[in-house]
Amino acid sequence: MDDLTALRELEADVPALTTDARAAGRARLADAMEREGRRTGLLSRRLVLRTSFTALAAAAVAGTVVVAKGGPDGGTGGRTGGSMLSAAQVLHRAADRTRADGAGTKVPRNDQYLYAMEVCTRTPLKGGKQTTHMDEFWISVDGSRLSRYVYNGRVKDEPPEAHSVQWPPTEYAKLAKLPTDPEGLLRELGHGDLATELDEQSAYMDLVMLMRGPRVMPPGLQAAAFEALAELPGIVLEDDEVDALDRHGIGVSHRRQSFGPVFERDTYAYLGLRTEGVKGARPVGKELVGGEKYIEVRALVKSGVVDGPGQRPR
Template sequence: MDDLTALRELEAGVPALSEDARAAGRARLARAVAEETCRTPSRAVPRRLVLRAGFAATAAAAVAVTVVTRDDRPAPRMTTLSAAQVLRRAADRTRADGAGAPVPRDDQYLYAEEVYTRTPLKGGKRTTHTDEFWISADGSRLSRYVYDGRTKDEPPSAHSVPWPPTAYAKLAALPTDPEKLLALLEGSRSGGTATYMDLCLLMRGPRVMPPGLQAAAFEALALLPGVVLDDDEVDALGRHGIGVSYPGMSFGPVFERSTYAYLGMRMEGVRGAKLVGRELKGGEKYTEVRALVKSGVVDEIGQRPR
């Protein structure tokens, strides 16, 4: 698409600008051209740069102007979506995606494949890893976890973790009403930080969720005061998205920017740290971004969904 076509399409969806708004746009364009000329005095400013500067100036003016309706009442200014709005749209998306999802039998397995990248915070080579999971649907059978090629088999006794439950029936027993889910978690833990952590753990896995549960988790998270957006997060597959985080926490979900599909989880960790008293000290800090590749229900360990 050329710049003029893009500009026409932008203007087609925006009310006509006032003379003041157009003057502001022209002033922005003049400043942009002058600044570029100062940076590159030995050559003329390329036409494409001028067009892009004009496009940006027009777009900025369109967003900044107050739209006047036909009855002369001012309409609200255009604003960026809040974290709560993104989470609610993600809930709507996961409900649509989850329609017709398989319900596993007790003798089946919940399968998931993830890709994740780790980037040292103090510089260093970024590495990419792949994990796979075969989790017993009812917790009565051995489950297998493959961490970057290293296999770990866990007996049924390992499924007795307090949160989140791994047995599908226990997940299905959780409320799919976001307010009731939030009340359940707030009743068992104290403080918004702990509730935020529990909701993120529920989102993260297992990956085959009962109908409506993941949507309820997103909407419950939207009810927490303090959740904020982290713009332009990138997952392990290179997909650009919108991240959500909570003050004081080093992890949060990432959603696709245009569709609000859940992409995965971003977090920070420490490798090689030692526990001294009650604190971890030393080690290499890194940023980890996970991306869900596929999930499903299979009949046996080693099998993968189509």
């Protein structure tokens, strides 16, 4: 199930975005990470996303977990173009690329739609059939009109009153209010103080999930997110990642997490997101057992602004 599908299905019990909610969510996130890390080395995906998004008023997916890396050490760098680059350097180059690509982009009208097409590939780690499907999204720019979501051929039209996803925002106007400098963006998301590793992990999740929202962002916002990620001490480089379209690139992740963005090796263009997880794990006492481990990679194929659902940018 797609994260945004889950957000819409579970949003009924989502609280409003408040300072208290942010603080409470971060506290639950810290407690959950500590307890789950000690017990199993696995961090419940529902728990991770619920606690992170509760701080920012959203929800998560039941029945799946994201694998958290248990050790303090991860990949420390990768080789690209014959030279060693750090994760921070890759993110800064990706920020430069997206900032240049977004220069001169027109602000969409309120009556238009943010469009994106993605290909998603899920590969079981212990053998089994790899599955691939395509998703498309038509999201009302100002949230006042019907939006359309197509997941693996299943069409779902939603009127404005059907949902209100607080994080990541879906309305362009709300995205446009977010700071386009990394320090300001971190402060706005409630992560001005990265005193502990748990603070850092919470910031990492919020920044990466920002990329899982509307795939059309105001100029400078995605660049700011990449630069904010570059400031986190725990980020690491995955030297060779392959997206759902078999494009080889460079991945960035956190040493304690197993999901993150993938960039084209030579141009640093953003390709999509990679996640390691477990489907079908069930709680037995205080443990999570069973399930099928997998790697899921989403490749952004096309994005843009169109005049109505069903239309696609040229």
